[in-house]
Amino acid sequence: MTYRLGIDSGGTFTDFVLAGDGTVEVHKTPSTPSDPSQAVRDGLELVAREHDTDVSGLLDEIDIIIHGTTVATNALIEHTGAKTGLICTAGHEDSLEIRLGHKEDGHRYDMNYPMAEMLVPRHLRMPVRGRVLSDGSEYAHLNEDDVYEAVERFREEGVDAVAVSLVWSFENPAHEERIRAILDEELPDVFTSFSTDVLPQVREYTRTSTTVVNAYVKPTLDRYVARVDAYLDENGFSGEIRYIQANGGIASSDSLRRRPAYAINSGPAGGPAAGLHLARTFGSEDVITVDMGGTSFDVSLTRDGSTEVRKDFDLMRYRMGLPMLHVETIGAGGGSIASLDRGVLQVGPQSAGAEPGPACYDRGGTRPTVTDALMVLGYLNQEELLGGRMPIDSDASTRAIEEHIASASQLDVETAAAGILEIVTKNMVDGIRQVSIEKGHDPRDFTMVCGGGAGPAHATALADELGVGRVLVPKTASVLCAYGEVVSNYKHNQLASYPSRIEAVDAADLEGRFAALEAEARERLATEGIAADDVELQRVFEMRYRNQIKECEVTMPAVEITEEWLATLREAFDRRHEELYTYAEPETPVDVINIESVAYGHVTPPEISGGLPTEGSVEDARAGSREAYFESEGGFAETPVYDGARIPAGSELVGPAIVEETTTTMVVNPGWRARLDDAGVYELTVED
Missing domain, CATH: 3.40.50 (Rossmann fold)
Structure with missing residues (x-):
């Protein structure tokens, strides 16, 4: 058997997705900020133990490893470059x-x-x-x-x-x-x-x-790349190692070393690929993908199968011109710390991270976090997480919220915890609006894919706020970006300038410029093992009306450029300008400023099934019940709790309900219905 392994380094956990033979495995290990490569070693040893072998034996069964790393991002954030x-x-x-x-x-x-x-x-x-x-x-x-x-x-x-x-x-x-x-x-x-x-x-x-x-x-x-490569070599890995880039595609070590800036902010880039891959199985290519981890909340929007790309923008206060997926990140994660600022409750952006973590982790953390609020309100297992591998001190959550929030604001602990969740939900909704409503998109027209270890606990609450009627929560939600890496294609961007008024463009010359860019991209993909028939090309033009300051991008298929085709490009620009700014000026001269060739190397994603039970009923998966807080129910209500590993494919359950998966917990609010499909994805819809 050969596997594809996705590894995603996060601020709190490093995630592993092992996919092969129709199955997918999820593994997590705490991140090691002082040496991120140590978490990769720890995780491979963990996966190897699960397979009753050593790391070398595990690597013998892996065909390709796709890795998303935060080391470049952290170097820029922490000024340690x-x-x-x-x-x-x-x-x-x-x-x-x-x-x-x-x-x-x-x-x-x-x-x-x-x-x-x-x-x-x-x-x-x-x-x-x-x-x-x-x-x-x-x-x-x-x-x-x-x-x-x-x-x-x-x-x-x-x-x-x-x-x-x-x-x-x-x-x-x-x-x-x-x-x-x-x-x-x-x-x-x-x-x-x-x-x-x-x-x-x-x-x-x-x-x-x-x-x-x-x-x-x-x-x-x-x-970092050298350390990871050396470790894999020492253990006899003979497959391919690839890295996820900020443009959403994967590339070889050599490509990333040549342009390491593509690794900056690449961590969240696997999320949109995962969201689109999952939504397509439900017939949708319009997707809002959200990923709530321990430290941050990432959100992206995909329209007609294409995720928005940003260029020429400030990232962590430094101007970047490389194409990067537009993934909006805010400081709203499970570890986000709640505090009072002159009596006003706020949540984040400071995070307890992996060390010391939320108070309930019992690792020395004493400040109240979003996870602690979930614990107090009964949404999370009161004794253990990660399938029993992480003991929990639920009383520590109560003490932290009491000491830092409730007593100072003259609230009871439960009301204070509910306030923490209300604020973090509003913060996340604001992030979603930035990529949807502020860009002219109605979130109600989209399917929401919810990931991250903390995300499924908030999924239906976010959808209620936005009016979204369908949410998908995969069993792999807690490792969404690592899952996205497993199903991602190769992608390379070749950039050039071509300043010219469109009426003065020499069609043959412009075609020659693109041919040179595309030849370089094809050569790079060939060295990465992509056959010519698996290459897809797009051509991107940055254009503007004469005397405008900003350009807008027009994406066109890679067909031969002729004088007639240039007229089509001009019309496409007018349409795109009207979409973005509500008006067009067909009589105004147009300038081409920059051009870009985007080369995709398509790979066949692994066939993934849920490996779900096929017998029994959803009631057989019921693990008990506990008091959980729902405002629409007037406060705490006795809520059924289900063991996700025992829910058969095709099962349906009605909110309020809680589903405990090994690496995440899904909360189904009142008024929502959840159905588990054969591939291990919960489809949540509003009840009629």
Whole structure:
């Protein structure tokens, strides 16, 4: 038997999904923030024990491992990346600090709001003379003395990485290529990042910032990938290791090492793939996917099978130009801490994380969290979680809420706990509105897929707030992103600039530019084992009306570009502009700014069945009952509790009800009905 293994590193747990022969297994192990690779080793040992073998024996049965890692993201958040230098065109040393005069939303008029911490300090931003013009011609030769001066400065300062971003280099890379040769010779042990490799598109600040971020996280990611690869090699792994990228596709270690910025914010990128894969089995390609873990709440929207992609935006206060799935993240997880701010109850964004965790975990945590509120209100098992592997101290939850919330606000513990859940629900609803209502989408038109270890406990409450009528909760909910990695396709984005008025575009020239981008993408996919017949290409155009500031993207099929086809592109742009901004100007000239080739390498996802009981009834799975709080019921009500492992396929149950799976708990609110399908997915619908 051969398996596909998905590994997703989260803030609280590292998740493992082992899929093969129609079955899927779910495993979780606590994350190890000090050394994330240790959690990978711990998890593989855990899975091996479950299979009554050692790690080497387990790896012999695995064909491919797909891994989502947070090390690059954490390096940027915690400012623990490499000591980085920058070589830039003389006169542009301060573009990173000027930031186009931009201040983050919400702080535009706050004069006391601090500047973002510079990833490259001023004395390590080294100017070089020499100039390429916008048409690619060389105005002034590269001054190599400046390059060698920068090399000496970097050597003296002990930098670990160097970013190189020269003005208009994407039109003529000769100067950057010469700097590459010098750095390879003079600083062979230093990691390098070149704008012509990372983001060969117009916009000097965005391109430079993205190239610097790429350099900043490169050594951290490279060391992590090397450790994971070495561990797998030591244990005889002969299969393929792949990594999930922020664009939602998977790629080889070599591809990710080349552009490690694609690993930033890649952790949540598996969620939309999982949501779409699950929703398609129920006939829907319009999906809102939510994933509530221990630390954060991630939400994305997929319309007609396509998840929105963002470019040229600020991520953790640093401008990024690479295409990334639009996954909105807020600080609302099971470990989010509840507190009083001048008497006002708030939840998050601070989290208890994996260590010490919620108070009920009995690992030293004393602050009340969302998980503790769930415990007090009777939604969670009062004695154990994770199928008995995690003993629980439910009294600790009561003490934490009493001490920090209830006594100070003159509330009883249960009312305080209900208030915590009400606030975190509102916070999550606001996050969903950001990707739906604020983008012109009505959430009632979508199927909601709910994942994360904490998510299913909130699924029907969120749907009630939004008016969503159907929610899908897979048995693999607690490992949704790892599941998404298992069913993800390969994906590579090849970027270029092509500034031209659409009426002046040479169709043959534009076709040639795309052909070159697509040839590179096909070659990369071929090295990753993707056959030519399994490659799908799309072409993306960033376009705008003349004199507009912002572009909007138009995605088109990869067909031969002709003069007639360019008229079709123009019409598609007008339609897209009207969709986004409610108006179009067919008589206004249109400019093409950037182009992009998106190459998908399609893989056949494993056939996954639920491995569910086929005999008995849902009543046979009833494990008892307990008092649980439902506002619509006027408070606490005796609520049936079901053992998810014993519920037969095709079973239905009516809320209020609680279903305890090994790694998550699903709460079915009054007025909802749940049906378990053959693949192990609960379909929750509002009762007629």
